[in-house]
Amino acid sequence: MIDHPDKILEWTLQHVQIILLANALAIVFGVSIGVWISGKGREHIADTVIYLASVLMTVPSLAMFGLLMGLLYSMNLPSVGLLPVVIALTLYGLLPIIRNTYTAIREVDPAMIEAGLGMGMSGFQLLTKIKLPLAVPVIMAGLRQAMVMNIGIAAIGSYIGAGGLGQPIFRGLSNYRKDLVLVGAILVSVLAVIVDFLMAGVERWTTPKGVRLGRNR
């Protein structure tokens, strides 16, 4: 691997690409679903959705890839490579994002809701002007959790041809190349730490200033 430093860069970039793609999808779907199930009178649906999302999380990644491959194959879609891995990671990322969105919105101080409604905000205005801004830091915490977790799972995605930092690990394993395994493993871990650090920044940065000031008191 020392002979191919360009390869390492390529795998890392592939890995990052998979993560960004999957978590972008996860946040779009996760927040939409989370907002929807937090609506009035949807408590039962919410329970079911969150339960299903946690069931998804318990499916082992290899089994998930296998299931998706079968599904995609039957739909005449590419059953190996980027697509099944991105779909799998999106599904894995849903739970923390849905759960955090749901909880954060449900836990907005009822006084805020009453004040907003009482002053004539529509349901949509209440959501976009009050609930979501207050929920964003918690949603971001969910995204952070999803991303860090997915960095590990994405490595397994190399098994079905998605590339990424799983490549050196699996190659090393099959060729008795400890150095390759080590490099892959270290890079995956470093990537996770970096992403975690960056997302902590994003979490802070998306916390509304007034809320941040309140916490420091």
Added chain:
Amino acid sequence: MIRLEQVCKVFADGTEAVKDLSLEIAEGEFCVFLGPSGCGKTTSLKMINRLIPLTSGTIYIQGEDTRTRNVNQLRRDIGYAIQNIGLFPHLTVRQNIATVPRLLGWPKTRQKQRAMELLEVVGMDAATYVDRYPSELSGGQQQRVGVARCLGADPPILLMDEPFGAIDPITRSKLQDEFLKIQEHLKKTIAFVTHDINEAIKMGDTIALMKSGELVQYAPPATLLSEPKTRFVRDFVGADRVLKGLRLLRARDVMIDPELTLPLNMGVSAARQALAASSEQWALALDTEGRFRGWIEAEDLVDAPETLDDALTPAVATAGPSTPINEVLSLMLASTTGSVPVLDDHDRLLGLVSFDTIRDVLAPPTDRGAL
């Protein structure tokens, strides 16, 4: 003007929160919904802006059935201040105050101007606070911003649900005073919820006293105190209702013309004769401008001082025409003569309050046995 007609509220669990409530709040009137917790006062308030839907009955605002209007439009026309203040923590003071103006689509500059204006109205320095966040304010300041916010788009009607609940008694009393002053100018039609009888007496033009969903008595504070309709009202206003009534009266309402006033430049012997001719032991000494200078006591004239000035006892306790009678009563205890002169801003004598005058107003002789 707000009119509730046979309003009932039964919650999903079967609780009858409000039973057949009918009352009218006149234009510019400050109506306090008062009662123990669970009496339906807050429910009644929230039915006015339809935060809680009516089970039956009708609520009219300016003669219009509230249910015929778009609910969000209706609420934007009604100022609303809630118990827990409910300032939005992620928005600045300016954005908080301009909540309704923003919903109504006012231009940014006008929103800001309005926020600055209202901060001054509620007694806060606009330049200092307009861009602060709620978490940077004290409880009292947050309460003020809450009041400013409900005045945001200058609505003719305000609904206030224990708006001064969450603060210490001293700040609360100060805010109440200030709010009354604001109301004197604004003349809003106000529905105000409280469980505090003292707050109700102080703030309300009328009080709607409720008990388990029913309106027990709807009357001005003085009537509620002097003519409690039922035993419940009597108990609720408290055994000290006569003392509470003192707050409602001002010095100008009870003062009488003094028996005897003496100009300070009068001769001592003439003064002695005047005092002897009256049955009084004291006279009020005035200067040539009619300003009160002190008391002249008959005893002090016996030793024949050269001028009245030498016999003058300066007054320690004086009141203004709008001093509440409970304060006048305290002053009276400090006064050497047991009477308190009422003076205008230039110290000119307007009248005199003594214990007898208060007693005659509060409890006419025929009533006394009942107390």
